[in-house]
Amino acid sequence: MGDAAGIGPEIILKALQSAKVYQLAQPLVIGDAKILKREAHHLGVLLKFNVIEDPKDGIFENGTVDVIDLDLVPENLPYGEISAEAGHAAFKCIEKAVSLALEQRINGICTAPLNKEALHKGGHLYPGHTEILADLTQTEDFSMMLSAPKLKVVHLTTHVGLLDAIHSITPERTYKVIQLANETLTRAGYHKPKIAVCGINPHAGENGLFGNGEEEEKLIPGIEKAQAEGIDASGPHPADTLFYRAVRGDFDIVVACYHDQGHGPIKALGLEAGVNITIGLRNGVIRTSVDHGTAFDIAGKNKADAGSLLEALFMAVDLAPKQYSEGGVVDA
Template identity: 65%
Template sequence: MKAIIGITMGDGAGVGPEIIMKALGDSTLYESCNPFVIGDAKILQRAAGVVNSELKIRTIASVTEAQYEYGTVDCLDLNLLPADLPFGQVSPEAGHAAFMYLKTAIELANEGLIDGICTAPLNKEALHKGGHIYPGHTEILADLTGTQDFAMMLSAPKLKVIHVTTHVGIIDAVRMIEPERVYKVIQMAHQTLRKAGYAEPRIAVCGINPHAGENGLFGYGEEEQKVIPGVERAQKEGINVQGPLPADTLFFRTTRGDFDIVVAMYHDQGHGPVKVLGLEAGVNITVGLPIIRTSVDHGTAFDIAGKGIADDQSIKEALRQAVELAPKR
């Protein structure tokens, strides 16, 4: 039986509704999964007009009503937004709605009614103004599922990156990096790739400082104190991991095929190389959750919202990876 994937609409003022309508115009997606949208039907209908889609919107009150027919988009309509929601503007209503779409999806996944969640982008400022003080999707998912150990993984052609820290400032990130966290992220990377079919994942760990500290030449011994003990613990358990290694060459070596995944220490260290490969190519996967969640690796793109030009390749790839990772019915 095909996996049932709930697609959350994200921030209705951004490009999320547009890329969803574009993506669901690809009939091949329906060959591998049963997708439906958790959002606002009226906003999806508006997006259909923006992208010149001929798809119809079917409003449903529960997942059991979904028919998953190509040509018609099933929408679990929460009816939270006005039809004239301005494009490209921060809106507390849209921030709250984006939170409620995700909360609903998590509840459905916990009940076993859906097999995975694919999220369109939300806007963090709108989320906060809507009364939900979280750094982003990942932290909401962790909180609402009671998950303590989780990590953000980015997947792009030839490069997978998992993060020790994510949405915090660089000074806070260095403070938060500890051997136990490094070890757990290495362990999550190993387990995730094993489930995905890698017999013995090859894991590489970035240093914090330039040249991975170069034996104390740069920094104040962060690699020795914060990174190396976690790496050595994982190695003792038989995990194939190396590091800390200089980040300036490590990502190139990984795209060349030397490693299967990179453990990045902080947000921009990991995100930058993935996004150089192309915003449309990256997929965001939350690792460590009891449910499958994938996402586009780009934001709400308020500057182009309503213009119909947003690229749907990332959300299509996110849907494909949700299907690949989802438990089989």
């Protein structure tokens, strides 16, 4: 459910009024039933709530919201305020979802936004969802992938400072992220996906003119290793033109070197269209998310757009393992 003081409950209820969601999936909310009921009253929507303990007890009918109720925040939790209780509850929601996914009792996880400051106040010192999921699944090699209708981006580094990001990039990390991107798109039905790697420096270093040889040291060996295994990877390419080329259709996915290099182009295409995906998690756990924050400034004002959450739900359905899809559900 994300941070209960943010727009997570609102966009969940708005998304679950879509008949298309129930045509494609069996959505189950892991969160707090009383907060969802409060939000339904606030929005003026008529919904029933089916509080359950096990996914198999869900009704999964449009008009009824199936909820695993963790009951961790007070009903009068203020909108738009940082709260240790809400941060802790958001973490426990993820923890519960991961345990169900690892047990193959749900097919995928779709997360509403959490607030990092609230998360830390709640005693969970993680940079964000991606790192929580990696820790809970005991995954070492993972990456953040962003998807919009005409652009997919995967990251070598995410929530670290720029200098630390550049320092932490290694040939092995470059190779591993290319490999994860290739595996993810291949499972999604792409035939020999075209993967393009951004340069670190302007003009991808321009043969040593800019930077200190970071492309040659940190990127090119990883690209060449992937190419030797038959992966269609290329680069490093100048980032200022690469994203345009990818949107045009020259490449299926771009490997960005750091957070803002990859996030900026995706968000320029529209916040409502972006989906955040964690790839490489152990046991094939699928996690998608909205590509926006908790929006405390509009929480409780019925102004939030559920478009990104709907896109994230549909992406979770597309990526979910199909070998046990008949008996599972997609977690909303």
